[in-house]
Amino acid sequence: MPIMLDDISSISNKVIRAVTPHFFSTMLTGRGGTQGVINQNLKPGRYDLGQSAHTMPLKPLNDKSKSSSNGVTIRTIPMGPLTPYSQRDSIASGNAILNVPSSAERFHVTPGRANLDFDVYVDLTPQGTVLKEDGSGDKMIRHLDVLYRMEVFLLASGSSTERVRIADTVPRPLRLPDAAGKLVPQEFAFVGYSFAPLDDIEAMIDMISVQFSPTGQGVHVDVAGLATWMSDYDLYDRICRQAEIWSSAAIGEAVAEHVENLFAQSSVSDPELNRLAAQLRYLENYTVPLEAYRVIYDAIRRVAPAQVADVLAKQNMNLLMNGTMAALEDLKPQLAVPPFNPQAIAALPSKFSAQQREAITTAEPLSLTTAGAGTGKSTTILARIDYLTACGIDPKEITVLSFTNAAADNILAKNPKVGSMTISRMVLDIYKLNHPTHQVSTIDTMVNTLDIFYPNDDMVRAFRRRLIEVDKNQDGATTALNAFVEQHFDAVMTVLNSIEQTCLELQIIIAYQQIDQMAEPPHLAGKFLIVDEVQDNSIFEFVYLLRYVTKHKQNMFIVGDASQTLYEFRSANPKALNALEGSGVFKTYKLTTNYRSNQEILDFANVHLADIEANALSQIRLQANSLSQPTAKSFQEKVQLKYCTAQSQKSFKEDLPGYMLNVVKPYVDACLARGEKVAFLSYKKTDLQLMQASLEKFYPGQQIADITSKRRRPTTIFSQYVKLFWNDVKQVQPGDASLVIYKGITDNLDQIAGRSAATVRTFIQKIVSDWWIAQGPTVDSWVRLFNQGSLKREEFFDRLMRNILDYEIDQNGLKQMVLNQQNRQRKEQNNQGNANLIMSTIHGAKGLEFDNVVVLHQYDTVLPEDQKRMFYVAFTRAMKSELVLSFGKQKNAAIETDYQLIVNALERRERIDLLRKQGLNLDAMSAEEVEAALSTLMTEEAQDAAPTAAVAPINGTSSAPTNDAASAAVPVPA
Numbered sequence: 001m002p003i004m005l006d007d008i009s010s011i012s013n014k015v016i017r018a019v020t021p022h023f024f025s026t027m028l029t030g031r032g033g034t035q036g037v038i039n040q041n042l043k044p045g046r047y048d049l050g051q052s053a054h055t056m057p058l059k060p061l062n063d064k065s066k067s068s069s070n071g072v073t074i075r076t077i078p079m080g081p082l083t084p085y086s087q088r089d090s091i092a093s094g095n096a097i098l099n100v101p102s103s104a105e106r107f108h109v110t111p112g113r114a115n116l117d118f119d120v121y122v123d124l125t126p127q128g129t130v131l132k133e134d135g136s137g138d139k140m141i142r143h144l145d146v147l148y149r150m151e152v153f154l155l156a157s158g159s160s161t162e163r164v165r166i167a168d169t170v171p172r173p174l175r176l177p178d179a180a181g182k183l184v185p186q187e188f189a190f191v192g193y194s195f196a197p198l199d200d201i202e203a204m205i206d207m208i209s210v211q212f213s214p215t216g217q218g219v220h221v222d223v224a225g226l227a228t229w230m231s232d233y234d235l236y237d238r239i240c241r242q243a244e245i246w247s248s249a250a251i252g253e254a255v256a257e258h259v260e261n262l263f264a265q266s267s268v269s270d271p272e273l274n275r276l277a278a279q280l281r282y283l284e285n286y287t288v289p290l291e292a293y294r295v296i297y298d299a300i301r302r303v304a305p306a307q308v309a310d311v312l313a314k315q316n317m318n319l320l321m322n323g324t325m326a327a328l329e330d331l332k333p334q335l336a337v338p339p340f341n342p343q344a345i346a347a348l349p350s351k352f353s354a355q356q357r358e359a360i361t362t363a364e365p366l367s368l369t370t371a372g373a374g375t376g377k378s379t380t381i382l383a384r385i386d387y388l389t390a391c392g393i394d395p396k397e398i399t400v401l402s403f404t405n406a407a408a409d410n411i412l413a414k415n416p417k418v419g420s421m422t423i424s425r426m427v428l429d430i431y432k433l434n435h436p437t438h439q440v441s442t443i444d445t446m447v448n449t450l451d452i453f454y455p456n457d458d459m460v461r462a463f464r465r466r467l468i469e470v471d472k473n474q475d476g477a478t479t480a481l482n483a484f485v486e487q488h489f490d491a492v493m494t495v496l497n498s499i500e501q502t503c504l505e506l507q508i509i510i511a512y513q514q515i516d517q518m519a520e521p522p523h524l525a526g527k528f529l530i531v532d533e534v535q536d537n538s539i540f541e542f543v544y545l546l547r548y549v550t551k552h553k554q555n556m557f558i559v560g561d562a563s564q565t566l567y568e569f570r571s572a573n574p575k576a577l578n579a580l581e582g583s584g585v586f587k588t589y590k591l592t593t594n595y596r597s598n599q600e601i602l603d604f605a606n607v608h609l610a611d612i613e614a615n616a617l618s619q620i621r622l623q624a625n626s627l628s629q630p631t632a633k634s635f636q637e638k639v640q641l642k643y644c645t646a647q648s649q650k651s652f653k654e655d656l657p658g659y660m661l662n663v664v665k666p667y668v669d670a671c672l673a674r675g676e677k678v679a680f681l682s683y684k685k686t687d688l689q690l691m692q693a694s695l696e697k698f699y700p701g702q703q704i705a706d707i708t709s710k711r712r713r714p715t716t717i718f719s720q721y722v723k724l725f726w727n728d729v730k731q732v733q734p735g736d737a738s739l740v741i742y743k744g745i746t747d748n749l750d751q752i753a754g755r756s757a758a759t760v761r762t763f764i765q766k767i768v769s770d771w772w773i774a775q776g777p778t779v780d781s782w783v784r785l786f787n788q789g790s791l792k793r794e795e796f797f798d799r800l801m802r803n804i805l806d807y808e809i810d811q812n813g814l815k816q817m818v819l820n821q822q823n824r825q826r827k828e829q830n831n832q833g834n835a836n837l838i839m840s841t842i843h844g845a846k847g848l849e850f851d852n853v854v855v856l857h858q859y860d861t862v863l864p865e866d867q868k869r870m871f872y873v874a875f876t877r878a879m880k881s882e883l884v885l886s887f888g889k890q891k892n893a894a895i896e897t898d899y900q901l902i903v904n905a906l907e908r909r910e911r912i913d914l915l916r917k918q919g920l921n922l923d924a925m926s927a928e929e930v931e932a933a934l935s936t937l938m939t940e941e942a943q944d945a946a947p948t949a950a951v952a953p954i955n956g957t958s959s960a961p962t963n964d965a966a967s968a969a970v971p972v973p974a
């Protein structure tokens, strides 16, 4: 039985969390107090000396951006759900509405003015901020400017209206008769934007009130009172509220309302459509819930003409996914399904649970299995292949897409006849067949090549910029590149055909856009598509797969766990599975029994799982496949926690050898004595190396396997050289060109390799001399042709240039291939090797399991979601026991309190069981009576334990390790 989190009140409270300004940017520190950029001095007010509305334009707040020059970095961080442009269009449509703020929030401009039949109120909403970081001096200076939406409300005296129309001009007539025929002012709001509302809002108030007041003069504004109201303005809270809108269904409603406002007009102009497209792209600046996209998508489909809706849906990847899913749903009845085969169902091995059987044998054309860690997702995929085959489906008809090469190899090793690959490989195979002359290059090499061949082409310059944005993984970059390629398709293809290059990021976009025309290799023609670890696919990969399935009317069986999303940095969205689950397009199956770990390990993991946002919808709680009930003692034996306070990572690293000796070694000794393996997991490779150094000292005879995948940066040295120095080469005789290139690269390394020149010098010298040796004979043959007069000088240099560019691409591809192979072999060591000690990054351990695990955990009071998910993956790798070595600055860490709460809850359960065994009928007793009985039992236990009081504490906090083994507060398992 898992320990119920509801029994551990402080833990279950954790799922309720506020959204903070960090939602917009982690640079927005402070909570309106003395610290951080959002501090108590930051209030709406007047312009700084020398500033005015003219020096602070609104335009930048239509996008999130970062620019640096001369040590000064400027970031624009928008916060309004609608950009100022969209807001203006909505207002112009005559349909925009604004909530009237409560009397506690707004400033009343016209209090006690009995001679007026109207009231004027004011409020401010942060629309965005501009953060300036000046590092040019000794100290970094941060300055934040806030752009406010100024809201001026004109309401009839005594009105309790909650929502008013936003007007762009004062309505005429000013007053209309009410039900009783009395003339009352028309109510409305005006909005404007300002970085200094105390300077700018008075003019707005004046402009409105002058037209309503009986004297024809504007109302008096108590500027001192307004300044006091602004000095009480809680900016932190207001930014939090904006963040809440963005991270909830409210953003969907706000944008859908805007879409409806625009299309309620008799016609929508092209500039308005362009600004709406920009608004939809603007949403990609932040993580908007996918359910909100559904609302926006539905609104677009409802009100926009079909062709316009198609174009709009392509402006944002998440809208595109909604659109693609809707098309797939329409086709559902035509998709492939396995034939009903009772023998195949009966032949399933008996070990499979009912839940697993349901998923494995599903006859649905589109199915999604969501499941927690260790619940048998990978096992279910293997069984699905067997099941489909048993149903008479040719294995060639089955394609399995995995996230890593290692996982794809694993499927292939067990099922040599099915198609098994990564999505990148699938796209590559299709692309290569259709564009065989394009070599797969990197974005860096491509950009250099574009600069070399198209230095003055506007289209190429824009294309290049889009590629760089994708390379930097900027928000919305893939959407922008996709839209760009679609708009300039023929021109882009002409350029790619001429440079004979492409890159992975472009391949999928082109394959997507040409999906209906592209030929496909026979090994991809299968009717049954299975996708593993779907949570880590980027939204665009997912959109592509949905279209692929639509095109081939395939059966799609997908499996994933949102809480294990690790690749958000390459555009995976942990909430995508929730959206699929909620869409109703996929039949959903759930696996809840964990077959890997004991319940003690899962109780600890469950505490962390409860705190993961991506689990909020599915509310998965891991339960072991065992009837044995954990006790406080068994929990402390199987899950050990050592929390270490450390002022910095550096100081923890200095202390790490001490912790390895006093805490980790006793634990590992016990595991090895039981003949079991131990894996060491950490986020950083450098920490693993430190741990490994200690292990090598403690266990000189033990084999240690490092299964972490290695990475390498592709080189751009040749293309960079050609871009900057090719004219030098063209000045010399062809016979001297190779030497000039060799010397040119090594002599100009500072310019070519930038800051890394010093560290890569030897490496670069080697690759340039490798080129010379490898390509020497070819270049010499061209030199001979030139000398004989059968090759023109220009043609010689053209061939030479292409030769070195091709060499760079080949080398990058070759080295990556070798590295992939080595990485696979490294992973294999875990399965087949003799090593008892295994080192891996947490990312590298995904999908794997080990007898025992040591997790290096970095604690913080508020961990970002990606780190929570990462540590959850780490906490679910062990089968038998785990030791968590956690470090952080805080003295009282919640990870310790949570651990102790689990122990307390288990002890309480044991005592309740004992009372029941003693014959007490607890169900018939009141809560107070149960507590009294428990308290008596505890007193008796304390009396029994009194003579042996000198028991070491279970877990302890220490600020530095000692060499005294007895002080290692973690008990070693029996």
Ligand SMILES: Nc1ncnc2c1ncn2[C@@H]1O[C@H](COP(=O)(O)OP(=O)(O)OP(=O)(O)O)[C@@H](O)[C@H]1O
Binding pocket: 351, 352, 353, 356, 371, 372, 373, 374, 375, 376, 377, 378, 379, 380, 561, 564, 594, 595, 596, 846, 847, 848, 849, 876
């Ligand atoms: N029905 C079952 N009976 C017994 N063992 C099972 C069963 N299903 C799965 N297992 C075992 O449970 C362990 C976890 O399974 P598997 O690796 O398939 O889970 P997973 O959901 O893919 O895990 P993760 O997401 O954490 O990588 C494996 O050792 C597997 O052999």
